[in-house]
Amino acid sequence: MGELAVAVSGVTKRYGDFVAVDALSLAVPRGVVYGVLGPNGAGKTTTLRMINDILAPDAGEIRLFGALAPGREAGRRIGYLPEERGLYPKMRVVELLAFFARLRHVPRRDALIRADRWLDRLELSAWRKHAVQDLSKGMQQKVQFAAALIHEPELLILDEPWSGLDPINADVLRDIVLEQRAAGRTILFSTHQMAQAEQICDEVCIIARGKKVLDGPLDQLRRAAAADRLVALELATPADLAAVEAGPLADPALVTAVRPRRGHVEVELASDAAAGTLLARLVALGVGVRRFELVVPTLHQIFVDRVGAEVAAGREGAPDA
């Protein structure tokens, strides 16, 4: 693994008696899309704010791009899309973007050129001289993306980026993220939507109640979680299914659970059973097998397994601070 874009080690943040982030460590390699996943109140936003130097950790250490502490110098190389979105409603769009560029130390002339380039790319050029408040909500969201990217940051931090986006802008954002990764930049984002994360992440870190549950490259996690114990099974006729359910699937030495799914059943094998044994039994029974497939669990399943269904559903009372 090369140099890390973000290294968080043993970081703790408290609000009064409430521990928002508890001795959290995570490592984001350069050039990957990294997802911080967790239910509401898990401490995601607090973690991202500490990386952005908006909050200071009570304990632990954060290093950016190798050796930099969070602050002005590192901040110039970071683009941020906060969960709480907002722009100056009365400013002209092009000047707003130039302002955010200049806050990240882009010279004034370049700032305007870049602002126009982004407006062109997001098909907002006709609106460049309009006040932000004249734009539709969807257009304002695009301007918000541009405000995070105007200074061409090496590291893009997105906090719950898909919340509140319409499907078109969700696609725009996904294209931006993939393009940034293709350009060798690092993207760190948080979400509680596992389906979104699954489509886009290279690596993830799952946190709950401020603590890390597990982390690593997504495909490794899924393979490790699967351990070849889940089988999707589809049979030719209902009669075949009935025969199988009465036969091999009822054998506790072989199968621990059977879950009906749309058009098939999901079979969980006993820990010391092999998928081949089940297949051999089915063939011996002479039923028509349409599909017999080892299932890799979804991120959502891993999450529920590891964090617990109740927490995963976000029923914890803690505020997302």
Place this chain on the structure above:
Amino acid sequence: MPDWLVIASRELRERVRSKWFIAVTLLGPLLLAAVLVLPVYLGVKSAEQRATVDVVDQSGQLLPALVEAAREAGGHLDLVAVDAGTPQDELLRRIRDKERSGFLTLPADVLMGGAAVYRGDNATNLKFAASLGQLLNRAAVTARGRAVGLDAAVVTRLVRPRLTVAAVHDNGTGQASSATAAFVVGYAVMFLLYMAIVFYGAAVMRSVVAEKTGRVVELVLSAVSPRALMLGKVLGVGGVGLLQLTTWAVAALVLFHFRGAVLGAFGIAGADAISVPLGAGDALVVLAYFALGFFFYAALFAAAGAMVASEQEAQQVQLPLVLLLVIPVLCMQLVTNDPRGGAAEVLTLVPFSSPILMPMRWLLGGATTLELLLSLAILVLSLLAALALAGRIYRVGILSYGKRPSLRELARWLRR
């Protein structure tokens, strides 16, 4: 370019470009011109107004002397003798039909102090009432003189020439100025400073609250420190205020320089003689106190804005600050009555009131240069303390969206 300058220049540009700013800045000098010209103009016009008045002389002694006095005074007043038996209804009808402005009733004992009564549609014109009183008194002296057998020429020498008092403001320096002019300028400067500090201080607070409620503050804070954000905001808004005040000051000086021509255009002569005791050094004192006073209060307003989560709550927390600003205005008379007294001295040293009262005291000549420097030094130190204090409150408060902090929580913010 440092962060605070980027923030400040945004604040300045956005504000200066707004239609409101342009309108107020341009209308200011017009208003000033109106304030300068109108009273003089109206005063001259009303003095020239002719009035015809019936006189019912029940004493039978005063009327001839009164007519004489009115003629000598310039003849703006036509007096018509009316028979003492004329019914009041008839006199009132003449007022209704605009034949007369009103009627003056002189009682039988008028020379012994009996009150004359004037009823008319122009009785609210204070100048008219005052000149009527003067005429009556002059006529009374003449009538009394004749009653004791004095010659008319002797009586004339007794009442002529009329004497007046010119009040000249002087603190023993020998640099005299018109007392009225000194008071008016001092009062105007005090009021202007009060308005400017309240207006622009509240503008800083509103700007802080708007950034919070508009949720843009988090993005800004990911790029700059809260301290730079607060400083930039205060300096940006303050720059707008200074720009506006300077525009007005220049307009006022230009207008004052050409006051003769301006007033002359309205047919008023002799305005060049009006002198106002305000030099370039005095203007510098006024601007210095505006700048320091504004930054002192603006820092406190910014901290107040950071503590709240909505415009409504902001209205509540700004109340103590506005009160602190109102108190000096209420204490104004302590300074004008005795610019060199102890109360004036204390009020112009305390940083909460010195920005508003010291320029006035200085213009009235009540403060020595040493006192001015001491007051400025205290204000500068207080400003630094306020910036440090407000910076701490701002840093913690700006990201809190919950309920307003209690005093105890506030103390904890300060210790962090």
